[in-house]
Amino acid sequence: MSATSADAGTAAKIAVVGAGAFGTALATVLAAPESEILLLGRSAERMAAMAASRENPRLPGVLLPDRVMPTADAGRLGDCTIILTVVPSSAQAETAALILPHLGPAAALVMCAKGLDRETGEPITVKLAAEAPRHSLHVLSGPGFAADIARGLPTAMTLASGSMAEAEAMAAQLSRRAFRLYASQDPVGVQISGALKNVLAIAAGIVIGAGLGESARAALIARGLAELTRFVVASGGLPETASGLAGLGDLVLTATSEQSRNYRFGLALGRGESPESLLAPGRPLVEGAAAAQISDRAAKARGVTMPVTEAVASIVGGRIDVKSAVDQLLSRPLRIESA
Structure with a gap:
């Protein structure tokens, strides 16, 4: 057609x-x-x-x-x-x-x-x-x-x-x-990139809201892009899609601007507001909150390691607080950058 x-x-x-x-x-x-x-x-x-x-x-x-x-x-x-x-x-x-x-x-x-x-x-x-x-x-x-x-x-x-x-x-x-x-x-890669950048924008907001600094946010964006790419490829998408407009381009925009609803949601979480209050009926829709839970389950089913996404899913789901999630991420074993 x-x-x-x-x-x-x-x-x-x-x-x-x-x-x-x-x-x-x-x-x-x-x-x-x-x-x-x-x-x-x-x-x-x-x-x-x-x-x-x-x-x-x-x-x-x-x-x-x-x-x-x-x-x-x-x-x-x-x-x-x-x-x-x-x-x-x-x-x-x-x-x-x-x-x-x-x-x-x-x-x-x-x-x-x-x-x-x-x-x-x-x-x-x-x-x-x-x-x-x-x-x-x-x-x-x-x-x-x-x-x-x-x-x-x-x-x-x-x-x-x-x-x-x-x-x-x-x-x-x-x-x-x-x-x-x-x-x-690559419609698969474009859709997955669009969904996961919202999750990573929440994570970036948490970093800034918790006072961890711009350097930490830059590191999170880079490592988040790495796990986004892994998930795109595991789902049948192309790695270059993740580094293009739908992936890196949208991630940079959404993870650095307060015009982004997902980023603002992360800022509020980092400053100590509860996910329950932020997601209560009548509050603005935050697509990344649902995407975090869905992509975390899908990544585990496909054997894809996605620590940032898992941390956001756990915070949004009320299973862990921000400080504990940050401690877990900082205590992960060091790896080569391409992994």
């Missing part, structure tokens, strides 16, 4: 499913005179308000371009040729059930979530592929904060598909002047 269903020379009609900050940012940057963008959200009242005000309260100061059409009507997806799903990984199954009955037979799906299946530890597109066999699947991930993207600041991310030809075609459809997409044929 082709990467998109648009005929040669015809602009694709794009839909962004998920009207949070990141989904709205993508709709904003993708909007162009020749591209109509449907922005689908769950709340009819909220989407009507966005249509009237041309603004999403989660992105204050950013006006929606005229070509962006907020809606809560999934029935309008029928003539869209590219569908970007921008919802948390835990909501992917529910979202697929909502939108798949409305899609045209050749619509392409671009998954923008960063997570792993809770039961299997596999990339979430594995299950999505079984549910949507008619549709080509692609993955968009990499270093990009919603506010930067929405304001047109230069951003580079990875677009991964099952073949390089598909990836290049889709990247060409979705790239804009300041929003550059680099093609990859």
Whole structure:
């Protein structure tokens, strides 16, 4: 199946499913005179308000371009040729059930979530592929904060598909002047990198929150990248993906900026707040907290050593406190750097 269903020379009609900050940012940057963008959200009242005000309260100061059409009507997806799903990984199954009955037979799906299946530890597109066999699947991930993207600041991310030809075609459809997409044929590695960098961002936040210093954070990022790479390769991905935009690029961004929800969560843990209070109902969703538990179990099942991920999983799960986790990491036997 082709990467998109648009005929040669015809602009694709794009839909962004998920009207949070990141989904709205993508709709904003993708909007162009020749591209109509449907922005689908769950709340009819909220989407009507966005249509009237041309603004999403989660992105204050950013006006929606005229070509962006907020809606809560999934029935309008029928003539869209590219569908970007921008919802948390835990909501992917529910979202697929909502939108798949409305899609045209050749619509392409671009998954923008960063997570792993809770039961299997596999990339979430594995299950999505079984549910949507008619549709080509692609993955968009990499270093990009919603506010930067929405304001047109230069951003580079990875677009991964099952073949390089598909990836290049889709990247060409979705790239804009300041929003550059680099093609990859490693959707597995891109998804795993996107999920694990959230876990490592929590760890980096813990380091700074606990007062361990910038040098310790730099060491953690480097050793965390090493274990991320091991997990990518053990899962069938490519090692170069881990050192690219979806891996190292996104890790550096997420593990060093307080714009990152996962990093802020780690900071709070390092300063002594409990994971129970930080993850209580009504608090912001932290994707890395769930990803830590899932990837830790999957790594053990595959025989992959991931001490940083294991420490984060233990802290988030309430099985160990921050000081004890740090002591355990510092007491590990010395190894050669490439191990």
